[in-house]
Amino acid sequence: MSNREPKPDSTPPNSKPDPERPKPFKTNDIEEEEDEDDENDLEDDENQNDDVFGEPNSPKPQAREARYRAEKLKMDSLLQRMQSGPVSLRVHDVIIKGNTKTKDHIIEAETEELKSVSSMQELLKASQLVNLRLQALEVFDSVKITLDSGPPELPGTANVIIEVVETANPLSGQIGAYTKAEEFDLRYAVPLGFYRAALNFGISGGVVFPLGNGFLSRPSSLPERFFLGGNMSPVCTVGGPTALWGFKTRGLGPTEPRRKVNDENTDPSGVDFLGGDLAVTALADLSFDLPFRWFREKGIHAHVFACTGNVAKLTENEYRNFSVQKFVDSLRSSVGVGLVVPTSLFRMELNYCYILRKFDHDRAKTGFWLTFSGAS
Structure with a gap:
């Protein structure tokens, strides 16, 4: 074996590598690339598993805000x-x-x-x-x-x-039981299907007695009694007999002569209305649209109506003089026609009322009446 000296490196020590010359092939580079690919594949698999087995991805807050902004812009x-x-x-x-x-x-x-x-x-x-x-x-x-x-x-x-x-039933009713009074109120509405017309029927009644032994011989409490009449529409009044077209507030029922007082402005010939322990009212109302577009757009419509009612005293042994026939014979009644102006706050009616029956001491008149009621 001969000793041979190694050939000197022909590349100058300070020379730069040729960029066009291919780099030497190394197995370490392959192993590093394979490791990186394996790690990337593992991360992708984990992400896919999260999508499949994990909770559904909820929309990101940024996406929701962007959607809200888009809707707001629209x-x-x-x-x-x-x-x-x-x-x-x-x-x-x-x-x-x-x-x-x-x-x-x-x-x-x-x-x-x-x-x-x-x-x-x-x-x-x-x-x-x-x-x-x-x-x-x-x-x-x-x-x-x-x-x-x-x-x-x-x-x-x-x-x-x-x-x-x-509604549960077109014939709807409300019955209230109180400590000293019982009332009922039944309403029935029939839409007619033409000219937006509807026919309304209603009947209300109530009775009040004092509690305790011998209650029929004692007077009932004044605030608990029924007083008919008033500046409101019977169509919108639910909760017992109160309103009656054409009759003023506390304008009918049992009376007594007004007591004389030392007041020159007091009418000595007048009477005081005492209210009653039994009251019944009934009404029929036909509402319909007017043939004017402006009225229809505002919801203003007309109606024709009829009503009747009466109030009687039962306490202080007055029940002995009570009979159904006498109660029916003394019913007050009125008819009329009017214009209804509904608003979001109240219902206003301009009515012409004609009194069919009233007693001499009743406070009622034939003519125009302006009434206000709660919004229907």
């Missing part, structure tokens, strides 16, 4: 368009829900104006008017109208969803 844009001018829109369909006893055609008769709208502004006004008309039928406990977008293939359209909650 609403702001719509409001700006509505303020600048009419927003073109038409109704594609009217969907009725919740009616099991009321026929569809009765509700549809109240929604005719929805089909003729041509803008968002008109649709909002028509929806409010339809809601008032459906509530005026007095056969629904509640009425809810929702405006939804129409089919995607029909841009510029909307669906109107009407949800109603019907």
Whole structure:
């Protein structure tokens, strides 16, 4: 074996490697790349397992906020368009829900104006008017109208969803039992299906007695007695007999001569109304729309009515003089016609009342009456 000297390196010590010259092949590089690939695959598998077996990914707060901002921008844009001018829109369909006893055609008769709208502004006004008309039928406990977008293939359209909650029975009653009084109030409403007309019937009654032994021989408490008449509508008065068209507050019933006092302004020939222990009232009211568009849009309508009632005393042994025939023969009654103006706060009526029957001491008159009641 001969000793041979190693060949000197021909590459200069300070020379730079040629970038175009391929790098030497090393097995360590392959192992490192394989390790990195394995780690990446493992992380991907873990992420996939989390998606499959873990909890569903909830929307990120950023995504929700972005969606809310987008919806807000849409609403702001719509409001700006509505303020600048009419927003073109038409109704594609009217969907009725919740009616099991009321026929569809009765509700549809109240929604005719929805089909003729041509803008968002008109649709909002028509929806409010339809809601008032459906509530005026007095056969629904509640009425809810929702405006939804129409089919995607029909841009510029909307669906109107009407949800109603019907009363348990058209013949509805409220009975209250008190410490010294019992009252009942029955109402029956019949929608006629034309001219948005509805026929209302009602009967109210009540009786009061003092408690304790010998109660029929003792007088009843004055605040517990019934007083008929008043500046309110019997249609909207529920909770016992009180209102009677054409009669003033405390304008009929048992009386006694007014006591004389040292007052020159007091009428010595007048009487005081004492109220009664038994009272009954009944009414019939036909309401209908007027043939004027402006009135219909405001919910203003007309009505024709008739009512009757009476009050009698039973305590202090007056029950001995009481008979059903005498009570019926002494019924007071009135008829009339009027204009009803409903608002969100109250119901106003301008009525012409004609008194059919009254007694000499009753405070009633034939003529115009302006009455206010709670919103119906």
